[in-house]
Amino acid sequence: MLVDKTDGVIDLQKPEFYINRELSLLAFNKRVLAQARNEAVPLLERLNYLCISSSNLDEFYEVRVASLIQMADIDPKVLSQDGLTISAQLDAIAVDAHQLVAEQYQILNQVLIPELAKENIRFIRRNEWTVAQHRWLENYFNEELLPILTPVGLDSAHPFPRILNKSLNFIISLTGKDAFGRNRGKAILQAPRSLARIVQLPADESESGVHDFVFLSSIIHAFVGELFNGMTIKSCYQFRVTRNSDLFVDDDAIDDLLLAVQGELAMRNYGDEVRLEVDAHCPEETINYLLDRFDMNRDRLFLVDGPVNLGRMQGMIALVQRPDLKFSAFKPTIHNEMSAKKDIFLAIKKHDILLYHPFESFAPVVEFVRQAAIAPDVLAIKQTLYRTGADSPIVSALIKAARAGKEVTVVIELRARFDEKDNIGLAAKLQEAAVHVVYGVVGYKTHAKMCLVLKREGKELRNYVHLGTGNYHPKTALLYTDYGLFSCDKALGEDVRQVFAQLTSLGKVNKLNKLLQSPFTLHSGLLQKIDREINYARQGKPALIIIKVNAVVEEQVIQALYRASQAGVQVKMIVRGICCLKPGIPGVSDNIEVRSIIGRFLEHTRIYAFSNDGNWEVYASSADLMNRNLFQRVEICFPIENKKLHKRILHDLDLYLKDNTQAWLLQSDGSYNPIERIENEQPIQAQTLLLQELRV
Template structure:
């Protein structure tokens, strides 16, 4: 039989369309009656926020390629223009479904629980009086209507800001005839106003949209004129940053200069109220240099994600997930000295089911310990007020040798990372910004401690960021170890990042951009060779994205040889499973639940001597070739057994898992006949955490 050409486009799913499909799975959580009601509202908002970023980065980049005349196709053989057409169709359907879910599903369900959004036409006299006073006292003094004429050109509109285009009749104080004006809602204003029950007779959780208040009283912004129409709109702009790293001397200063421009990048999407007349919509499209394919009419607020404030404003625990206290592994639950524990055994933490506190405690103990000489750490995302940074500052002030590799180009965290880099430098830490041309995405801490006349290296390696807040929302693994081989390799990687030396040979870690990609290909090939020799072949990969075409082809070839392959891919997956004769032995699932799946785990059967790695890297070109990443082995037999058991839980999930079919569509997993419902995340909560 002829060997098929594994580069044929029918074997590949377009990466951007796959990312949109993930957002559909998020939206499905908003429709799931098994999810608490206020959490369903959150999922709707998350789907909206995800779509914003999709346009700001992905669609913006695609538009730039089209404008430059790029016709290069991806593995699926679609040109940028063809992908843009498909995205426009899918995105319009997705947006329509978002607002259908809001208006037909969530709003009625919330009203049934006494949580109401009061429309202008339903205001009582008391509510209207209070809102009118609110408008005059809180809004009118800071709103600046901008009439449009030759002396008043169309204003600069901030990315994703709430605005109104207003049509007018009559003459103003200077005798100018009416026309069109723009009203911009300052970002400092709340988008939802809770009505006080004592003054308005409203329910405890009655809310009014800011846009409704401005609509109701917009005529007061134009005295002597008649408002004939008022329509909200929002423009999404290209928010990617471009810095020519070969032409700059100071990356931090260059980014500081570029950040303000993000708010006014090229327009990529226009959202308007569904009652906006065609001529007004066309006028806005012309102002933002957009086409009809970029035009989205919405039946509701143009900034859906602002509804995310509701769960915080509504004190209804019965409509939210049950609270929990992250657990602690037994060895460190009763022993405050982490160094003593780690000298005896490795520790694996699975967040958020287990606490992130030991990571912060590790740094705090190192800061105070007189025997600790040096601390080195990478920071990709950590938040503006971070206990991790506090501990590093404390260590630097205590005279420790503190070196921090801060990635300034972590998307949408650039400004926060510049601020924390300045703070660390002021405390006396050595701060470097990684390597020109490569984002530092590896998650590493190295603590060097003098013990009995020699130096011992304590290491933490993670699959996720050193961010205490997201550690409550994202699933990630963190490994503490004193393995000498791993410690020496981490030391070498830090030398690469801070000095100008050549790449060193690593004995334990796999590293991008040097060895990780080749190593993964070799390990997949080894499973294929073993299967062809009659031995069992088995691969389990859990990542956020699987895109890199060479590895996809390698997985296809391994499947054809009989290797059993399970892929747990949260978001983008370009591999097409279940294709006859090609990928019949490959199964792909995506788990979407209470927590954002973020762990990256690689498992290879290796002829009965299994290899298991945690990593910071997804299987994407950028992670293999344009980032500094590490994959670290899990060597402790106890931890390997545990991690495999937890991986198996994801493969058994039949309530929050979505199965990818050969046609590129996802279908929700369901319990088989006689099979009990099983959620991996819920099982891990029950096993590792403590419910409140």
């Protein structure tokens, strides 16, 4: 046990041993934004990274900042892990967020727009329109916009309107008399969400081979006078309000979760204001007027030099057919035992099968459910759905199975953030097909990714399972890295059956054979495995822990990893986003390395690997090391027992740990530095190598 000379035994709860969760999340967004500057990334993909950083910041304010503001009203004395008051956290967030936004617009205006122009992809400003372009845009305004737009002149009968969350709005100053002979001062114009935020000029209005675009805000600025006949426009400035968008469902006071979520959804667009974005050229008087209207201080005011919603620029990328400016196309490999022409159940019966998306196709997962739906000897299918996407082929297969008379049970999580509306519609669609639908457990989100197929084989009933680290969503399976395991292991199948029984009946589960499950055994199980490595290290044996997750927040796990480091255990961590653990603190975390990979694909796998005195244990999971995953959700963590498969995962992890191209190292002060290659060192890019390896 290490000793602090002044305090005795080192207190691992000291605030200085932790990184602030919110600032760590903003640091992740900075790493995403850094890709927009990265000249090794194709140009249109760089624009996409800029858009992603903007959308991420939106959600950060809608959820995390909104939560802090609410907490400040309830108990402002609450301290974060790193010892900050809520007020201090909000102050620090304001500094970092303003720096981030300033960099976003600097990159847009000074880097990306000029470089896009060199590639004949132009954003045409109002003062640059040709006569022909002006004529076309005026006609576009009169025919496409004018009939839809609804300006509101402000007076006692027309009060300041409710502003929709993250909508594009304009505050307009007017002079002259209205139709009723009264002087008007201000008006508000809201742009409906149905309108494209970027308009492409037709080919005959542009030079050959040139893609010309105009921002919707520029068109409205140019022709807004058409909406106010007889009055003069003094000024017109865009603004956007971000609101608290986290749903609140009182678990102790609801009788019907579906109705409760539906009720909250109706109010999501009109939650409390948490951020105001305004055109940087807007006069101080107008800014103060808006701040007063939204009862907001200047810390949450952002003056922007460009469109107020950078995320909407993603729509332009799809309009430009320039494959040379995008990531090269790839086709995920179909596992040779899992094609649509083969009996998937026969393949699984031979041995466990592991898929790594997006390098390997998600199609076998869909095919697994499809074959189960039509196989006459399949009696039942049970599935969890968290995010699935519109027109999901898996949902179609489940409906087909139910209509074929099979017992189909689906556990839908209604509170999957920002997918609540889609999941409510999905539930209704499944229920119409006579699928048994339950909404998980009140108070605990069902985040586990499981599919169980019960198949009669002679006199035996056999459980076939698919367990994953990511959602049953074919589109995100092309963008996110996730593992999926197929197995018909008897003990594992029985565990999955018991978890489904618990989700539907709410009864207690007998001791599970192989799965770790939150909120029951996952947290304690991981702590036990960390302690085992500590014991090996104290015996002088090699000890190694490798963890790959999206976030590390939970304090007891962090302290266990600190103790492991103190004992001499080597801890290698690959953490995409939030990390509250500080590596490299002398006497505390000297043996811990934390790296973050930012690449073409969003790193989404959760892997927990323990060297176990040479008998490696490898687990995959739907859970991150966060309080919510370990204590407030239904999650599973499943072993990869086939030696060939867990050796493959260890190989994959080794690639990430050797990546010297897309990796960032977390420093003990909480900052991240991109890894710099040693001179003449071979470049290693894990995602690219995996694409090449799994293509074979």
